Amino acid sequence: MEQEKGILIVLSGPSGVGKGTVRKAIMKRDDHKLHYSISATTRKPREGERDGVDYFFKSKEEFQRMIQNNELLEWAEYVGNYYGTPVKYVNDTLTEGKDVLLEIEVQGALQVKTHFPEAVFIFLVPPSLAELQERIVNRGTEAEHMVKHRMLAAREEIELMDKYDYVVVNDKVDDACDKIKAIIIAEHLRKERIYYKYKKMLEVE
Amino acid sequence: MEQEKGILIVLSGPSGVGKGTVRKAIMKRDDHKLHYSISATTRKPREGERDGVDYFFKSKEEFQRMIQNNELLEWAEYVGNYYGTPVKYVNDTLTEGKDVLLEIEVQGALQVKTHFPEAVFIFLVPPSLAELQERIVNRGTEAEHMVKHRMLAAREEIELMDKYDYVVVNDKVDDACDKIKAIIIAEHLRKERIYYKYKKMLEVE
Numbered sequence: 170m171e172q173e174k175g176i177l178i179v180l181s182g183p184s185g186v187g188k189g190t191v192r193k194a195i196m197k198r199d200d201h202k203l204h205y206s207i208s209a210t211t212r213k214p215r216e217g218e219r220d221g222v223d224y225f226f227k228s229k230e231e232f233q234r235m236i237q238n239n240e241l242l243e244w245a246e247y248v249g250n251y252y253g254t255p256v257k258y259v260n261d262t263l264t265e266g267k268d269v270l271l272e273i274e275v276q277g278a279l280q281v282k283t284h285f286p287e288a289v290f291i292f293l294v295p296p297s298l299a300e301l302q303e304r305i306v307n308r309g310t311e312a313e314h315m316v317k318h319r320m321l322a323a324r325e326e327i328e329l330m331d332k333y334d335y336v337v338v339n340d341k342v343d344d345a346c347d348k349i350k351a352i353i354i355a356e357h358l359r360k361e362r363i364y365y366k367y368k369k370m371l372e373v374e
Numbered sequence: 375m376e377q378e379k380g381i382l383i384v385l386s387g388p389s390g391v392g393k394g395t396v397r398k399a400i401m402k403r404d405d406h407k408l409h410y411s412i413s414a415t416t417r418k419p420r421e422g423e424r425d426g427v428d429y430f431f432k433s434k435e436e437f438q439r440m441i442q443n444n445e446l447l448e449w450a451e452y453v454g455n456y457y458g459t460p461v462k463y464v465n466d467t468l469t470e471g472k473d474v475l476l477e478i479e480v481q482g483a484l485q486v487k488t489h490f491p492e493a494v495f496i497f498l499v500p501p502s503l504a505e506l507q508e509r510i511v512n513r514g515t516e517a518e519h520m521v522k523h524r525m526l527a528a529r530e531e532i533e534l535m536d537k538y539d540y541v542v543v544n545d546k547v548d549d550a551c552d553k554i555k556a557i558i559i560a561e562h563l564r565k566e567r568i569y570y571k572y573k574k575m576l577e578v579e
Contacts, residue, residue, distance in 0.1 A: 330565060330569060331565065335564055336568050336569070347559075348560075350556075351556040351557075351559035351563075352560045354552075354556035355559075358540045359540055360535060360538050360540060360541050
């Protein structure tokens with residue numbers, strides 16, 4: 170029987186909303202065939218982040234070479250750093266019938282949509298923009314002018330929500346994970362993805 | 375704040391697939407605001423079925439009066455009996471922000487789609503048509519020519535699957551319920567249904 174392709178799930182949302190935390194929680198509790206696609210980035214590792222686990226940390230020169238060689242599904246410059254998704258892993262894993270989770274910035278997500286319109290786009294939002302600001306301040310790794318810069322970016326990004334399939338509020342990480350799991354289950358049940366199986370069933374009998 | 379409307383969930387599928395069993399199981403375990411819309415029918419009650427709980431059992435004359443008075447969201451004649459959905463309960467409940475579950479035959483489901491294109495259409499299928507036949511025989515309430523009639527109808531109905539949003543295999547009732555619950559959760563997260571909330575958030579701050 171023909172191998173059913175996996176689903177590409179793109180998790181995005183404003184910077185500071187907690188994409189990384191939610192992504193890690195999903196991968197930790199995951200009880201089905203979900204694979205995380207590790208991004209490449211030129212930004213400095215934060216405390217506890219490991220190369221090849223959280224990101225592939227690259228120099229600007231290395232990153233630009235990947236762009237030139239068409240090795241990236243998407244890439245973006247965000248607050249002075251590059252972020253991108255190595256394309257080969259995504260394609261190979263989907264072909265094996267496994268789902269792939271991408272956690273990327275909003276600019277990158279929209280690029281993925283042009284290549285994978287059948288992907289599932291999930292937009293993670295904070296309970297309010299005020300809470301977003303608080304989170305960014307409390308992280309304490311950003312200067313004040315950077316916080317303001319991020320807030321402006323967040324307002325713009327929420328306007329971009331319209332390009333996504335689903336909107337999940339990140340009020341509690343566990344609740345957000347439950348919702349994302351439900352989305353993945355539901356997407357596997359969408360008629361478009363499985364109709365052909367039943368057409369075959371009719372042919373056989 | 376403006377009351378968000380509930381979602382109309384239409385559960386349908388071939389006769390004999392177990393729509394009633396799955397519907398009862400969902401309603402029994404339901405831990406959120408899901409309301410079952412009781413259908414009207416002219417068919418005879420099966421053992422254990424109660425008027426006003428499983429169906430509103432009507433005479434043909436009563437049913438025809440409901441059709442004439444536009445009191446039905448949809449109605450269909452199926453294997454010599456009428457089935458229909460009283461419209462008022464559905465509209466009132468959705469307006470209160472509660473989800474409504476309809477469990478109806480395939481003909482009726484397609485009529486609902488013309489009135490509620492934003493409803494969520496779930497098609498329940500048996501693991502195989504062979505198993506469908508077995509189930510119908512084992513129910514033992516049908517003569518053999520009726521079984522053949524139902525099998526032909528089922529093949530046609532599977533062709534109709536294409537009109538639905540989701541396809542759920544009823545291999546185990548509990549698994550089917552889990553999947554339908556996931557669909558309902560995911561549908562509440564669809565961008566189309568909640569984007570306006572976030573647009574408002576931007577206006578306020």
